[in-house]
Amino acid sequence: MSLPMQRQQDSAGGAPPPAPAPPPVAPNLPGSPSIGNVQAGSAVPPGMNKLRQVTPGIKLRPLHWTRVPNQRLTESIWKAADDRINLINGQQLKQYFASTMVVKQAASTFLGSKNNDLIMDNDKARIVGIFLSSGKMAVKDIAHRLLDTDTSTRLTLDQIxxxxxxxxxxxERKKYEKVGSVNTDMHSVDAFxxxxxxxxxxxxFLEVQQLVQEIPHHLASIPPLMDxxxxxxxxxxxxxxxxxxxYMLAVGNYVNSGTPRGNCYGFKISSLAQIYTMKSQVKGYxxxxxLIDTIFPHEKELERLPRIMGNARDAAGLSMxxxxxDVTKLESSLDRILSCANQIMAGKPSPAQQTFCTKIxxxxxxxxxxxSKLTKKRDMMVAKLMKMAVYLGEVADDDPxxxxxxxxxxxxxxxxxxxxxxxxxxxxxxxxxSAKATGGNGDGVASATVSQTSLPSVGPQSHAVSAIKPTRSGWMDKLGTGAGIVKIDKRWFELDDSGSIYYYKKEGGKPLGSVYLRGMSPPPALDESHTGMIVFFVEGKKWQLVSKTREEASAWLRDMLYYK
Incomplete structure (x- = not known):
């Protein structure tokens, strides 16, 4: 939140909530005077009171905001805004928002004046120092909890x-063996x-504790995926x-008859998309x-395919x-646990260590x-997937x-x-x-219904029924990201009356992709910071489309909202 907005909240009454505890950084950062040190400001906009200036003393992360133009300040809320910078906790701001370079310096400062006498190198000492300042776990406690198998008191995965x-x-063990014991002049990180x-x-012990906690999760999560x-x-x-x-093959061979694509004996599953993207003379049909209009009346079971094949829908995105x-890694993890436990038992373990290893x-x-049961199920899963690939005429060597x-x-x-x-x-x-109730015979509507058995009449009738649903087409820029870089692709977009937007590299070309608007959440909206940009989310993916003008974007937005 910007400082001006914070001042606005303070003026509304009530004390601000207490800030969370700052992250552990070194106190008394060098060269960091209090934020209360102020200087006289300069270049005061006309009609505005002079703001007090501050000098944090260290480099802070920038807060990127856009200034209100000077000529608009006197007629805005900022004209009467109080300057509350003297109420800001500067030390806490510096602890939270110091730049990376300063944080690293602070971590070095944490080691104190004895860092030249450290046994370990400064980088390792810095990590140990942060661990001690955050966890505050004594070695005796660590040694005890390493042998603890109780889920409520053992070491957590984060601690491990x-x-x-x-x-x-x-x-490092060799270096500390030469030292022998802790002395009063030793730095705390060396003593630890x-x-x-x-x-x-x-x-x-650390590896065993880690694997013992991870394996149950894998044992529970893998079987449902295989099932x-x-x-x-x-x-x-x-x-x-x-x-x-x-039926799809028959229709395809009919429309492709007399061409090289005709006389086809089977098509790849990836061609299924052509069934619902191939355009007819009637838009959206x-x-x-x-198939739904002409075949489904005689094949009622085909209507239920989405429910019959519910698991096939849910399995989309999984990888054999x-x-x-995952099963192979689980087997390796188990071998590693048993190997570590046996190596400990082969040495001179204490009674507590022997008890721990026996349990493990x-x-x-x-x-x-x-x-072992998972391995058998994995083999059965692989065999079934390979058989399915062959059944569909696909290459079994790929991931079925x-x-x-x-x-x-x-x-x-x-x-x-x-x-x-x-x-x-x-x-x-x-x-x-309704027509019969008002005295008519309903012939106009009835004739439209009866004539659905032939293709030429099916399209226009379906189109007439859905004519009230908005459709739209035109050029827009599609924004995306790749390798951290914003990409802008000019695409031809078509919104059909099923609520889907298809986009093409050129008008009349093959669709590059589509998005079904029924799944938009939250509803689409115009981005006020970019002229003509529409922003919406479908299944967690962010879409950004940019029209030439705000008017065009508003027209697209109006039609898209119909299908939300």
């Missing part, structure tokens, strides 16, 4: 990760490290999906609409290789049984789970188009009923 960063290397070196097999992909594979073999593909690799070995055997993506997209389009057709049918039925 922090300790793994600062654990002594073999060279010296005591840490006395814990035998520290790295083994989902296995069920999805079985749904692909459903007879209704096979019939759906057969596709091959999928044709990733899940199989027992837990490891339990995990081994569970992992990627086939669920075009299948899921098709099922979503099918569900949307089926719902739209059902609403159109209900609208026609209501019109017939």
């Amino acid at each position: 990760t922090a300790l793994q960063r600062i654990q002594p290397s073999s060279e 490290m010296l005591e840490l070196c006395k814990i035998d097999n520290l790295h083994h 989902l992909m296995i069920s999805a594979c079985e749904e692909v073999f459903h007879p209704a999906f096979k019939r759906m593909l057969e 596709t091959v999928l609409n044709y 290789r990733d899940v199989a690799m 070995l027992k837990v490891g055997q339990t995990y081994r049984v569970m992992t 789970a990627e086939l669920f993506i075009p299948i899921a997209q098709f099922l979503s389009e099918l569900e949307t188009a089926t719902e739209k057709a059902a609403k159109a049918t209900a609208t026609r039925a209501a019109s017939v009923k």
Whole structure:
């Protein structure tokens, strides 16, 4: 929040809430006078009171704001704004917003005046110092909790990760062995490290504790993913999906007859998108609409495909290789746990360490049984996915789970188009009923309904029913990011009456992609800081489209809001 806005809140009455505790940085940063040190300002805008100036003394992170032009200040809220800079806690601001260079200097200052006498190097000492200032965990406590298997009192994963960063290397252990014991002149970080070196097999205990906490999570998260992909594979073999593909092949061969694309015996699953993107003479009417109008009345089960193949939709985005690799990593982690425990037992463990290792070995055997079952299920999942790839005429060497993506997209389009057709049918039925109720015979509406068995009449009738839904097309800039760089692509956009926006590299070309507006949340809005920019979110993805003028953007926004 900018300082002027903070002054506005203070003037509204009531004390500001207390700030959270500042991050741990070194006190008394060098060269940092109080923010209360003020100087006389200069270049005061006409009609405004002079602001007091401050000198923080160190470099702070900049707050990027846009100034109100001087000529507008006297007629704005800022004319009567109080200068409350003397109420700002400058020391806390510096602790929070010091630049990276200053924070690094502060971390060095943390080591105190004895840093020239450190046994460890300054970089490692700085990390240990931060650990001591934030965790405040004694070595005796660490040694005790390393052997603790109670989920409520054992070391947390964050603590284990922090300790793994600062654990002594073999060279550091040799240095501290020469020192022997802690003396009064020793720096606190050296004293801590010296005591840490006395814990035998520290790295083994840390690794065991980490893996013992991570393995249950993997054991719980992997099986549902495998079950989902296995069920999805079985749904692909459903007879209704096979019939759906057969009808698509028949339509494709009919429209492609007499061309090199005709006489096709099978198409790749990635071609499913053509069924709902291929344009007809009627805007918004596709091959999928044709199938729904002409085939579905005789094939009712095809309407239920999105529900029949629910798992295939949910499996979109999963990777067979990733899940199989997770099982392999789980097996390796389990081998590592048992290896570490056995290495500790092979030395001279204390009774407490022996008890800990005995528990770990027992837990490891339990995990081994569970992992063995996962391995068998993984092999079954891979076999089913490979069989599915062959069944669909795809290359089994690729990741077959990627086939669920075009299948899921098709099922979503099918569900949307089926719902739209059902609403159109209900609208026609209501019109017939209304016409008869007012004394008419409803012939005009009834004839439109009866004639849906032939393709030439299907499109215009469906278009007539949906004519009240807004459509739009035109050029806009599509903003995106890649490698941290904002990309601006000029694209031809078309909003159809299903609520989808398709975009093309050129008008009349092949669609590069689409977005279904029914999933917008929050609703789309104009970006006040950019003329002609529309911003909206669909399934968490941010979209930014820029028209030439604000009027064009407003027209697009109005039509898009219809489908939200």
